[in-house]
Amino acid sequence: MSVNRIKTRAKDVALLGIFAALMLIFMFIPSIGVVEVALALIPILILAEVKGVKLGVILSTAFGLASLIVSFTISPSPLRFAFQNPMISVVPRIFVGLVAALSYKAFSKLLKSRRPYLNDMLASYFASVLAVLTNTVLVLGMMLAFYNNRAVASESTEFVLNFKWLLMTVVSINTLIEVIIMPLACAPVVAALKRSVSRHAPVLAAANANDDVRIESVPTTAEDVTAEPESVPTTAEDISTEPKGGFTKNIATENVNTESVNIAKTE
Numbered sequence: 001m002s003v004n005r006i007k008t009r010a011k012d013v014a015l016l017g018i019f020a021a022l023m024l025i026f027m028f029i030p031s032i033g034v035v036e037v038a039l040a041l042i043p044i045l046i047l048a049e050v051k052g053v054k055l056g057v058i059l060s061t062a063f064g065l066a067s068l069i070v071s072f073t074i075s076p077s078p079l080r081f082a083f084q085n086p087m088i089s090v091v092p093r094i095f096v097g098l099v100a101a102l103s104y105k106a107f108s109k110l111l112k113s114r115r116p117y118l119n120d121m122l123a124s125y126f127a128s129v130l131a132v133l134t135n136t137v138l139v140l141g142m143m144l145a146f147y148n149n150r151a152v153a154s155e156s157t158e159f160v161l162n163f164k165w166l167l168m169t170v171v172s173i174n175t176l177i178e179v180i181i182m183p184l185a186c187a188p189v190v191a192a193l194k195r196s197v198s199r200h201a202p203v204l205a206a207a208n209a210n211d212d213v214r215i216e217s218v219p220t221t222a223e224d225v226t227a228e229p230e231s232v233p234t235t236a237e238d239i240s241t242e243p244k245g246g247f248t249k250n251i252a253t254e255n256v257n258t259e260s261v262n263i264a265k266t267e
Contacts, residue, residue, distance in 0.1 A: 016055055019043040023063055027070065038178060040066075041096060041135060045128045045186045048100035050193045056097030064093030078152055079161075082143050092138030100131035104190075116198070120191035128183035136175045140166050 026040040040063055048056025068090055071083035083089040104127035113119040143161065150161045159165055 019047045042185050045100045045131055046189050048097040049104040049124050049190045053101040056101040060093045060097030064090035088142040096131050096135045099134045100127050103127040103130045117191050120194045121187040124187040124190035125183045128186045132178045132182050
């Protein structure tokens with residue numbers, strides 16, 4: 001595994017942790033209406049549109065699991081019994097990250113603007129609208145499939161769960177708020193993050209290339225580390241071997257010159 005992949009995975013894990021924390025914070029904001037406004041979708045949409053399908057689906061699945069846990073513990077909603085069904089609380093949320101990532105990619109190709117920032121904002125806006133509608137349609141559809149015409153009673157209200165009631169309460173209040181707030185909140189953030197990534201991409205690529213070159217020059221196996229240089233003598237025979245070439249010739253020349261000097265002195 002290359003260093004570039006390790007760095008990318010580390011950054012993805014860090015981003016996933018940050019956006020998961022934001023998602024949990026949004027989940028504890030007080031609800032508006034009978035059904036909680038899913039503000040926790042905001043970090044899911046941003047991460048899916050910036051980083052793609054993989055991280056988007058992971059975080060949206062985590063949101064579904066968190067909704068399932070909350071429905072058994074601290075949820076004040078009279079519809080918490082419905083979200084105790086994984087087919088309502090978990091399965092529809094998986095498709096939110098998928099739809100957000102794929103639709104953003106599609107809109108980015110369709111919307112050809114001379115201003116990349118505006119192009120990213122429009123693509124994020126339309127992708128967020130589709131993802132929010134996907135969440136609403138799938139969750140409410142699953143509710144009607146499992147609990148249609150069920151009488152619900154709580155301390156504050158009594159109603160019959162059917163299509164008319166969902167249309168008059170959930171769709172007219174919660175869905176309208178989600179469709180307005182979430183795309184407007186996500187679009188500028190996604191555009192800014194995309195612009196930041198595009199600016200730093202050449203610098204990061206050059207740094208990763210330098211790291212790869214440095215790593216290739218470092219011995220990576222036991223054989224490379226224990227290998228002995230060819231030029232260093234390792235045995236007694238290599239040490240006693242006379243040098244080749246000019247070194248022997250120089251010694252012979254010095255001997256001749258010394259003999260001639262001694263003869264001259266004697267004479």
